[in-house]
Amino acid sequence: AQTVTQSQPEMSVQEAETVTLSCTYDTSESDYYLFWYKQPPSRQMILVIRQEAYKQQNATENRFSVNFQKAAKSFSLKISDSQLGDAAMYFCAYWRPGTYKYIFGTGTRLKVLA
C-alpha cells in the first residue's frame, strides 16, 4: 500500500527567508501525481502545486517550487521569500491513475517569524 510521510511536524522560518518542507512516499507504481496543499488557520485547504511523476522538470508556482526525486521517492516543497501569509499547515498528497483515492501525509505546520 502507498504511504506518504512528512517527518517534520513543525517548521519555522524568518520572513523573507527560504524554507523547505520534506515529503517522502512509498509506492511501487511509476505513474502517479504528487501534490502540496496548504491549510491556513481558516482551515480552507488550497492547492499549492502539482507534480506529474513522468515529468522530469520540477513544478514551480511563483515563490513555491518542488524538488522531485523520483528514485529517492522524495517530493520537497521550497518556499522562497517567505511571507506571513505562508503560515499554515502543509500537506503532501499522492494519487495514482486507476484509483480515485488520494493519500495524504500527516502535515507540517509552518510558522513564519516577523
Added chain:
Amino acid sequence: NAGVTQTPKFQVLKTGQSMTLQCAQDMNHEYMSWYRQDPGMGLRLIHYSVGAGITDQGEVPNGYNVSRSTTEDFPLRLLSAAPSQTSVYFCASSYLTSGRAAAANEQFFGPGTRLTVL
C-alpha cells in the same frame, strides 16, 4: 460561485446519536469526497463519489454512510456516533477528466465541520 459549502460548522453529539453532515458544490464537479482530519494523522479518506448514484469506500469508512442523488450534494451520515468519530470533517470536489489522469485535478475543499461526540 459559492464553491464547496458544508453545514453545520460545529456540532456536538452524544454517543449513539445520528446526524448528517451536509456538503454541496456549485461547480458541476463529478468527483466528491469526504475526509476526516485528526491531529497527527493528516487527512484520511472516508468515502468518495464519481457521479450521481456512484459511491465507494475510502480508507476509514466504518460508521459512515454516503449517498449521491444529485451532482451537487454529497451528505455524510453518522449512524450511531462514537467518541472515536470526534474530528474535523472536510468535503472536497473536483472535475474528472478523460484518460489516465482522470482524478488528478485540483480538489476544492469546504471549510470543514468540527464534530465532537461526548
